Amino acid sequence: MINDKKMEEPAIKTADSVSGSMDIHEILKYLPHRYPFLLVDRVLSLELGKDIAALKNVTINEPFFPGHFPHYPVMPGVLIIEALAQTAAILTLKTMNTQVDENSVYYFVGIDGARFKKPVQAGDQLILKATILRERIGIWKYSVRAEVDGRVATEAELMCTVRNKQ
Numbered sequence: 001m002i003n004d005k006k007m008e009e010p011a012i013k014t015a016d017s018v019s020g021s022m023d024i025h026e027i028l029k030y031l032p033h034r035y036p037f038l039l040v041d042r043v044l045s046l047e048l049g050k051d052i053a054a055l056k057n058v059t060i061n062e063p064f065f066p067g068h069f070p071h072y073p074v075m076p077g078v079l080i081i082e083a084l085a086q087t088a089a090i091l092t093l094k095t096m097n098t099q100v101d102e103n104s105v106y107y108f109v110g111i112d113g114a115r116f117k118k119p120v121q122a123g124d125q126l127i128l129k130a131t132i133l134r135e136r137i138g139i140w141k142y143s144v145r146a147e148v149d150g151r152v153a154t155e156a157e158l159m160c161t162v163r164n165k166q
Contacts, residue, residue: 021045022090030093031086032100036063039083040128043090051131052091056083060122075120080154081111084144088130088160092140095132096162103164109139110159118153120146126153138162 022030022043031038044053058075065073089106093099100106120126126146133141139161146154 027090030090030099032106033086037082038086039079040086040090043087044127046091046094048095049132051129052087054087054090054128056126056128058120058122058124058126062122065122073122075124075126077114077116077154080116080120080126080146081114081156081158082108083126083128084130084146084154084156085158085160087128088140088142088144088158091130091132091142092160092162098162100162104162105165106160106162108158108160112157112159114154114156116154118148118151120148120153124148130158133157 024041027038027040027043028034031040033039039056040054041057042055044055046052060073062075064076064079068074068076085108089100093106126148128144128146130142130144133143135141139159142158142160144154144156144158145152
């Protein structure tokens with residue numbers, strides 16, 4: 001028997017109930033990065049002007065693993081920070097309803113309080129989160145966090161800006 005009751009709204013906001021998820025094809029429209037420096041595989045959720053969650057699948061085929069470190073491969077912390085900055089860039093550009101083109105660049109302009117709490121290894125799925133703290137005179141500040149299996153791997157505050165090339 002079919003129940004005529006209206007389905008209840010989910011308690012958790014899903015990507016589709018906010019601003020939507022993004023696959024790699026849409027990400028490529030917003031980020032100028034390409035292999036091997038594109039470090040965001042998928043956007044899981046995005047709320048314009050507020051926050052974003054994305055993921056990076058970390059595989060043994062990453063170009064940095066043979067040298068960092070051959071006997072115990074871990075993702076370099078600076079690349080985790082870069083992945084977080086790329087995630088924040090997507091949030092900013094989607095919020096501004098714009099894309100970086102050949103005349104503009106999204107610059108990473110500052111980092112505060114970076115902490116590396118858990119090594120990220122091949123096989124990990126890195127969940128990248130960024131929350132906008134503020135925007136002033138074109139400089140955006142974010143609280144960012146990378147997690148593996150629900151545990152914080154890296155956290156920091158980042159500042160970025162979009163500027164014309166000159």
